[in-house]
Amino acid sequence: MDWHILGAGSLGCLWAARLAAQKNNVQLILRDSAAITRYQQTPGIGLTDAQQHSRYYPIPAQLASDSQPIQCLLLACKAYDAQAAISQVAARLSGNSIVILLQNGLGSQQAIQQMLPEVRCIAASSTEGAYQQQPFHSVFAGAGHTFLGDLQPQLHSPPDQFIAQCSAAQINLSWSADINEYLWRKLAINCAINPMTAVHNCRNGELTQHAEQVNRLCAELQLLLERAGQSAAAQNLTQQVWAVIEKTAANSSSMRQDLLNQRRSEISYITGFACAQSNALECSTPTLHALHAQLQQTLLAAGLPAH
Ligand SMILES: NC(=O)c1ccc[n+]([C@@H]2O[C@H](COP(=O)([O-])OP(=O)(O)OC[C@H]3O[C@@H](n4cnc5c(N)ncnc54)[C@H](OP(=O)(O)O)[C@@H]3O)[C@@H](O)[C@H]2O)c1
Structure with a gap:
């Protein structure tokens, strides 16, 4: 199977390097010819692994x-x-193509499947972490697990060759027959943690100082998930959120990092998506809506887009 990787950022370089290390046929798709020129001046895609060893792959x-x-x-x-x-x-995709969507949150995956009804779209929900040390060079920041599954599961059986290639490339993954459950649960956990850490400018563990607000958010998000037909994802949500807060107490969430580093956030696909769903399902989620509005104000005050 031949791979194309669009976007040579943190995760794009991580996947590209691991696949290339196993001699898979990989091509990068870069934004413009200036990006290709910059890339050609490097030794290739760089990856620093958990043991701090760096290797370069001339993809x-x-x-x-x-x-x-x-x-x-x-x-x-x-x-x-x-x-x-x-x-x-x-135009380069056909009914035989597979598209893997690594995006966080919800909304973008469904929009893409609607744009490409004939193409097999597989969504990922990942707890792996990587960041860019310099352009085209990722540092593996945290072992995690990636769940993958079809957005139209009724049309397909598991893609065995694809799964085998990922496993051989040391990508720690499981195939899910219901990826939406994982995407919704991760969305709810993200909604309860990431925006709170951004508006209160704190590490995850410091959310214990805002426990009442976190608990109210969890109760509202649980109601939203149930209304959205995601009862399995809603189960024990409050306990799951506190377990993540405890496990990642020293971490600074991606949304807080985006704010501190003056980078655009994915707000529209986290609280933005949850608020839109809540409105559509006529669900009462005042704490969630207030948090979304507070986050928008925080982003605007920092000179960043609020969408
Ligand atoms: N990093 C993590 O640890 C992690 C973990 C779990 C989930 N995720 C999710 O995975 C997704 C990717 O995250 P990331 O951290 O890898 O982002 P990133 O470091 O910002 O990389 C995104 C890359 O995509 C490129 N790009 C955007 N549009 C393009 C286009 N039209 N053509 C070519 N390249 C294009 C960007 O190029 P420019 O620089 O030119 O814009 C950038 O290099 C996000 O949704 C994120 O939330 C990330």
């Missing part, structure tokens, strides 16, 4: 406008870039 790069058909595409951009990015390569 070829191309533009979205290349004519080569795409068999397996890993979409490794942020949720707010996902639709624009996929539309640039849509």
